[in-house]
Amino acid sequence: MERRTLLKGTLAGLGTAALAACSSPVGAGLAGTPLDPGTVDYWNLFGGGDGVRMTQMEDGYRQANPDSKLQAVTLAWGNPYYTKLTLATVGNKPPNVAVSHLTRMKTLQSAGLLAELHPEDLGRHGMSAEMFNQRAWQAGLVDNRIYAIPIDTHPFVLFYNTDICGKAGLLDEAGQLKPIAGPDALVDALTKVKQVTGQYGATHGINGDSATPWRLFQTLYAQLGGEVLADNGTRVVFDDAKAGQVLDLLHEITVEKALMPGSIDYQGAIALFASGAAGFHLNGEWEITTFQTAKMPFSMTLVPNVFGAGGQYAVQADSHTLVIPRGGTRDKAQLDRALGFIKSMLDQSMTWAEGGHVPAWLPTVQSDAYKKLTPQSNYAAAADAAVYDPPGWYSGSGSDFEILMSSAVAGVEAGQLSPAAAISQVRTKLSDLASAPSPV
Amino acid sequence: MTTIVETVSPEVAPVTTTERNTQPGHTRPALLMLAPFLILYVLFIIGPTLYMVLMSFFDGSLTESGLGKFGGFGNYAEAFGSADFWSSMWHTLWFTILTTPPLVVLALFFALLANRVARGRAFFRLAFFLPYVLPSAVVALVWIWLYTPEIGLLSKIVTTFGFAEPNWLGSPSLAMWSLAITTVWWTLGFNFVLFLAGLQDIPRDLYEASSIDGATPWQQIWRITIPLLNRTTALVIVLQVIASLKVFDQMYIMTSGGPNYSTRSMLQYVYDLGFTDLRTGYAAAASTVFFVLVLAISTVWVVLTRRQEQRF
Structure with missing residues (x-):
């Protein structure tokens, strides 16, 4: 075999491999193609004990939704996270759902990087304003519009x-x-x-x-x-x-x-x-x-x-909230999957509470199980x-x-x-x- | 002593002839071979640098694509008028002043020792070079533990001897010194290796001849080793000054620029303004000013050392 043909063959092989890799997150990122339809792409910034509990909750979602794929990415806390989230959204490759601190979500919102959430869409998934801690809920509103779903308050x-x-x-x-x-x-x-x-x-x-x-x-x-x-x-x-x-x-x-x-x-x-x-x-x-x-x-x-x-x-x-970045959901099916994922996180608030956070989801806060959880419930008033x-x-x-x-x-x-x-x-x-x- | 001069000149001679070492007809293949490097260099170094200069004239934001609103020299005016900008600039210079002399002198000192040691030479070489292999995050963590007040190793040692415990990383006047000590320990190995290589290049017969002439070891160091290491020393100093000016990791990890901003370096200032405050246009202006400064320092140094070389 001539050297040149060998080279061409190798290049062609690499090309096919790259195409085949498109369905994987890396391939999708390189080629700019969307992930497998039906995947929820979720970004968070939790390490330590929070990271362990978040992984449990992600597994909980996977078990409850066997036909919906979840792609969870954990990035370094703080500015490195917000820089990546910002650039991914500006570059039109945002995740479907992302975590944001309530106090940082306002900046993302005023930069026009967040999708507005409509009460009727939330209602379809069993979420409405009065089911959340009002302090966290009100603090997350911008001009009475909803951009973020609070999952906790961490005093x-x-x-x-x-x-x-x-x-x-x-x-x-x-x-x-x-x-x-x-x-x-x-x-x-x-x-x-x-x-x-x-x-x-x-x-x-x-x-x-x-x-x-x-x-x-x-x-x-x-x-x-x-x-x-x-x-x-x-x-x-x-x-x-x-x-x-x-x-x-x-x-x-x-x-x-x-x-x-x-x-x-x-x-x-x-x-x-x-x-x-x-x-x-x-x-x-x-x-x-x-x-x-x-x-x-x-x-x-x-x-x-x-x-x-x-x-x-x-x-x-401050509160951790879940947001949908601008362009994170392109159609109704994708929006419903993202909101279903958010609801699943709220349903697992008890796991989250064990890590110390006061859940924003009132059905959990008012449950007997949470009231019996000490010392976490001692400071729920915060x-x-x-x-x-x-x-x-x-x-x-x-x-x-x-x-x-x-x-x-x-x-x-x-x-x-x-x-x-x-x-x-x-x-x-x-x-x-x-x-x-x-x-x- | 004339023998020395005669033996040195053939060493220097090949260097001056290399400039004429280009053969006709080799330029194109050479460029072709260099092309992969050149393409990447233009794409990832020259291109971004030019873009940085362009960005510095706009009020760019990290949250928007594109350059943003044109602002003329507004960003530069703000930088030159900002006390934070100048104090960060000074912190970077102060760090360079604190680290460069020990990193050059100590590296030379240890290289001389390691070169003379008869047994276990490989061990000593490795021992000095090993810290340099560690990533900055590892070095920073190790030294944070050493410096930790109350329970850190250094604090324990100092208090055992009955001294008051220094607040290594918590005192604005001491924190920069602590960072400098860490950096000297960490990066000494690189200069050490350069000096060792320089020492290997000095012909052994010079030492033999001089000892026959009755030179003492000190005289050999002062009159043979150090003058013949001149080129290495010049290189080490340039590389060290540039490396010290580029400081970021140690401060970002160990003190986050604190206490009370007393160790915030220029690069961290750029990072804070560009990524924390999202003001990429302003950060680009600050970077450009810093880039020009580093370029100026390097140029002055290269010109000085060129002149020195011509004396040979």
């Missing part, structure tokens, strides 16, 4: 070591943490715990953590009724006095009284709590799996109402007091806004910035962002 919560808090005399007869109300009560509780542990009262991620300092700040600041941005992020309404009150307290419990380490990273904060060097840990509820795996005596509850005297409670939170990141193109989970706020708050906790310096830094950087031209 900032308080983890506590039941052994240590018991020794510190902070538990009631039932073994639950007695309510801590007001800044003095908080400092007092942390001091008592510190006496037991000999090291710290509480921990939360500070070094290199671009979200946790903001979550704590926002919880306390919102309890005072403070707001940061208005008019979709074009106006800064940061309240110096209220922010000062919060930062002074944080400064007191870290720098002045060393009740909380002022320089510890996310993993270190978890390790200190898990090893009993601190009795409290402030974090998102998703870390429940970590402490269950550590087999330590712990429970969870709402972050104390420190500043909301008069009963007004607030806590920082869903109704949830404060979401302010709307704005630069805001939302994992955004530049969270990094900016966290940097300033962490600076105060580490003793590198005075509360006043932190406030003026926040003001300068926020007004730069607020005046920058919006990319959406």
Whole structure:
């Protein structure tokens, strides 16, 4: 055989192989052809314990719908995920269904990247507005139109070591943490715990953590009724006095009284709590799996109402939602498959709740099974007091806004910035962002 | 000493003749052979670079296809007027200043030692080169654990000796030093190998002749090894400066640019503005400014070293 014919033969062979591969996701991506009809292409960003539970739920969908194929793709959390989702949608190759944080979905929507969901389509699959947690549902509406189906609310919560808090005399007869109300009560509780542990009262991620300092700040600041941005992020309404009150307290419990380490990273904060060097840990509820795996005596509850005297409670939170990207469903059959998949995820909310998230699906929240699920149901009330990141193109989970706020708050906790310096830094950087031209 | 000069010149001579080493009629086959490379190079390096410059004049967004609205020099004006832009620029330069001298001097030092060691030469070579093989994420994770406050290895060691624990990655003034230490440990091996190769090229008879003339080991290093390594050293410095200016991974993974933005490098600033804030046009303008800066530094260095070579 001549060398040239051999070469031609090989090329032809490769060509056929490529054509044959078109039905596979890789082949479809390269050739730009749609996936097998009947496939639901689903993108998410869940790792860790969430990732394991999401896989269980995907398997649940596959078992219930044997003739509908599910192609699930998990991408790295945060900006890498949103960048890919955005570019895939702009490039007309979006998935059929995708996960989005509620606070990020607004930016996607204003960039015109989401398909509107109509009540009659949702109704066909047994979904309607009143079946969802109203706080999450309302927060996801844009001009009273539906673009996202919330599956949960994930609030900032308080983890506590039941052994240590018991020794510190902070538990009631039932073994639950007695309510801590007001800044003095908080400092007092942390001091008592510190006496037991000999090291710290509480921990939360500070070094290199671009979200946790903001979550704590926002919880306390919102309890005072403070707001940061208005008019979709074009106006800064940061309240110096209220922010000062919060930062002074944080400064007191870290720098002045060393009740909380002022320089510890996310993993270190978890390790200190898990090893009993601190009795409290402030974090998102998703870390429940970590402490269950550590087999330590712990429970969870709402972050104390420190500043909301008069009963007004607030806590920082976000929601995971399911969205259909623009062009994600080209015909009614595809739309129905996508909505069927979304409904299947909602039906499996109990699995999702085990990972700590408060389900947005009321049939699950109101079920006895969920009420018996502890410590998860202890903080279910957080869903109704949830404060979401302010709307704005630069805001939302994992955004530049969270990094900016966290940097300033962490600076105060580490003793590198005075509360006043932190406030003026926040003001300068926020007004730069607020005046920058919006990319959406 | 005249013997040295005589032996050196044949070493240098072939280099100068290579320029005339092109034979007529070989250009077309050569270009044909290079074509696969050239096509990819134009497609993936030259093309995107030109597109970046074009993008920088528009208010492009990651959420829209196309270039967006024309903005003239608006993006450049905003970048030059932004305190964040300049502080990121300074962080990149500061990192380069902190890492380049140790990475050149230590690499040379260890290469000299490893070259002289009589037994276990392969082991020492591998030992210094091995960290360089690790991916940046692995290096970053290992060093995050070492630097972790309260429970990290380095903190334990320092406090055992009775010192106050430094806040390695959490203090704005110390974090850059910590990143620099990590980087020196990680990338030393590359320069080390370049120097070792340079050392192999120095003819052994020079050392023999000089020791017959009564030169001490120190004199041999100062008068034979270091002058003859000049070309290698120049290459190592250029490569190192460029590598340090391109820093991104360590900071992105270890400190996310913090604490309080004190380690945000230029590339991370571009990433933040382009991908987090979706403002691709502005990010392209910042990249272009940075590109011009790196190009200028490299050009100045190449011109300087050329002049140095001509002295031979």
